[in-house]
Amino acid sequence: MAKSKKVNRAWLNDHVNDPYVKLAKHEGYRARAAYKLKEIDESLHLIRPGDLIVDLGSAPGAWSQYLRNRLSPRTALGGGAAVGALNGCIIALDILPMAPVEGVQFLQGDFREPDMLRQLAQALDGRLADLVVSDMAPNLSGIESADAARIADLVELALDFSQRHMKPSGALVVKVFHGSGYSQLAKLFKQSFVVVKPIKPKASRDKSSETFLVGIGLKPLPQPGVMAA
Numbered sequence: 001m002a003k004s005k006k007v008n009r010a011w012l013n014d015h016v017n018d019p020y021v022k023l024a025k026h027e028g029y030r031a032r033a034a035y036k037l038k039e040i041d042e043s044l045h046l047i048r049p050g051d052l053i054v055d056l057g058s059a060p061g062a063w064s065q066y067l068r069n070r071l072s073p074r075t076a077l078g079g080g081a082a083v084g085a086l087n088g089c090i091i092a093l094d095i096l097p098m099a100p101v102e103g104v105q106f107l108q109g110d111f112r113e114p115d116m117l118r119q120l121a122q123a124l125d126g127r128l129a130d131l132v133v134s135d136m137a138p139n140l141s142g143i144e145s146a147d148a149a150r151i152a153d154l155v156e157l158a159l160d161f162s163q164r165h166m167k168p169s170g171a172l173v174v175k176v177f178h179g180s181g182y183s184q185l186a187k188l189f190k191q192s193f194v195v196v197k198p199i200k201p202k203a204s205r206d207k208s209s210e211t212f213l214v215g216i217g218l219k220p221l222p223q224p225g226v227m228a229a
Contacts (some may be wrong), residue, residue, distance in 0.1 A: 018032065018205075020032035020035050020203045023035065024062070028065075029062045029065055029066070030060040030061045030062045030065060030099075031060055031061075031062035032062070032203055033062045033063060033135060033203070034062040034063065034065060034066045035201065035202075035203035036135075036201040036203045036204060036212070037062075037063050037066050037067075037133065037135075037173070038066055038203075039199070039201040039202060039203060040173060040199050040201060040212060040214060041066075041070065043197075043199065044171075044197060044199075044214060044216070046131055046171050046173070046214075046216075047067065047070040047071070047131060048130070049071060049073075049087045049088060050071075050087055050088050051071065051088045051089075051130040051131055052088065052089045052091075052124075052127055052128070052129050052130050052131075053067050053071075053088065053089070053090050053091070053129060053130065053131045053132070053133065054090075054091050054092075054093070054120070054124075054129045054131070054132045054133070054161075054165070055067060055090060055091070055092040055093070055104075055133050055135075056093055056094075056111055056132065056133065056134040056135070056136050056158055056161075057093075057094055057111070057134055057135045057136030057137070057175075058092035058093060058094045058098055058106070058135070059094035059095075059096040059097065059098040060096075060098060060099070061092070061098050061099060061101050061104075063133060063135055064090060064092045064098075064101045064104045064106075065101055067090050067104075067133075068086065068090060068101055068102065068103055068104060071086050071087050071088035071090065071103075072084045072085070072086060072087065073085060073087055086102075086103035089105075089127075090103065090104045090105065091104075091105045091106075091107070091120065091123050091124065092104050092105065092106045092107070093106070093107045093108075093109065093111060093116070093120055094106075094108060095108070095109065095110045095111070096108075105123060107119055107120060107123060111136065111154070111157060111158075112153070112154075112157060117161065120161075120165075121164075121165065124165055128165060128166055128167045128170070129162070129165055129166045129167065129170055130166075130167055130169075130170050130171075131166075131170060131171050131172075131173075132158065132161065132162045132165075132166055132170070132171075132172045132173070133172075133173040134154070134155075134158040134172070134173065134174045134175060135175050136154045136158070136174075136175065137151065137154070137175055137177075138150035138151060138153075138154060144179060144180045145180060147177075147180075148179065148180040148181030149181070151176060151177055151181060151185075152181050152184070152185060154174075155174050155176060155185050155188075155213075156188070158172065158174050159172065159174075159188065159189075159192060159215075162215075162218070163192070163218060163221060166218065167218075168217065168218045169217055169218075170216075170217075170218065171214060171215065171216045171217075172193070172214070172215045173212055173213075173214050174212065174213050175210060175211075175212055176210075176211055176212065176213050177209045177210055177211070178209040178211060179209055185213065186198065186213065189213050189215045191219070192215060192218065192219055193215030193216060193217055193218060193219060194216065194217035194218075194219060195215070195216040195217055196213065196214070196215050196216075197213075197214040197216070198211055198212070198213055198214075199211065199212050199214060200212070
């Protein structure tokens, strides 16, 4: 119990003194995660005015806030609060509730459930996304093989969704973790996209094995009976 309290106290101390936590509070973002997507976007120039973007695992809304800012003609100095008309469309989804972000259409439900995927497809209304971003992660059990399977399942679902509902020129950003199963997911991305970039943003904690895989430009799906190259 004493050790647990020490760990919690150390984590809280690190969190309170984290420069990205302070910056998020100052700029009006709901979480420091906004700066992970910001760094990925600034590195690869993924977001353009007029884009249709799907934000998977969106709660508490920091990524949606950043996306909202990038699609606004004018952005407030605060960062997390955008002003002006939304030049594009953002559809966000999470199993947890999310406080509204102006201009963002939010769906609450489990991305792993077929009914939720149908609702998301209905929200797209036949349109193809320019960008799909996923900060989804399962509740980790500490059992490496089980956790790797859960992570892979979410990544594969996001990839399958993108192959069905994203423009061939579009991009997919997913959260993954180094360790068991990472090399297989990286291989899957290389089979599925023209360009693949692994990125560990500076805003990701040093102690975390979290990283992000970015796939740009979908490769054509193999035809039945045809071996993939």
